[in-house]
Amino acid sequence: MNTDKLKLLAKDLRKAPPPSPHEKLGGFVIAARSLVKCRAFLLGIHGEYNFHPCGLSAFLWEFTGITPDQFKEFVSTGADDEEVGRWLLEHSKVKDALAIIRWNNELKCKRISELPDRYQEYYEEYVPQCCPHPARVRFFFDVYDDEEGRLA
Numbered sequence: 001m002n003t004d005k006l007k008l009l010a011k012d013l014r015k016a017p018p019p020s021p022h023e024k025l026g027g028f029v030i031a032a033r034s035l036v037k038c039r040a041f042l043l044g045i046h047g048e049y050n051f052h053p054c055g056l057s058a059f060l061w062e063f064t065g066i067t068p069d070q071f072k073e074f075v076s077t078g079a080d081d082e083e084v085g086r087w088l089l090e091h092s093k094v095k096d097a098l099a100i101i102r103w104n105n106e107l108k109c110k111r112i113s114e115l116p117d118r119y120q121e122y123y124e125e126y127v128p129q130c131c132p133h134p135a136r137v138r139f140f141f142d143v144y145d146d147e148e149g150r151l152a
Helices: 003-009 031-043 055-064 068-075 081-091 097-108 117-130 140-147
Strands: none
Touching: 003 031, 031 055, 031 068, 031 081, 055 068, 068 081, 097 140, 117 140
């Protein structure tokens, strides 16, 4: 692990949340957030955030075919954001740009009611307990943006 490089790139999640799941890396939503969480996890500055298991990142791993361990191993080299974005594209089982765009849009527009049952059951209690504006939460990504103060 290249700790020195990681320290320069990592965000301390004990002080501020990771980016919105809307933010892209390598063209994939969720990926920028997963990268920030992974770096913080590797350095032990992840606070309440998990790298793996993480329900949100599971969508990225399933779509790309990349495992959390593969991702973590590459991130631990100290690769910068651009390098990680390229690595994601190179190692993803999905190479078609339009398929990635469709997947991004599907997730950005996915309502909680369209998630698998286990997620719906989880969010049924989580949203009213953890989101400051539960009535504003309409879409899957809204859960994270409201909880972390980005949902206006």
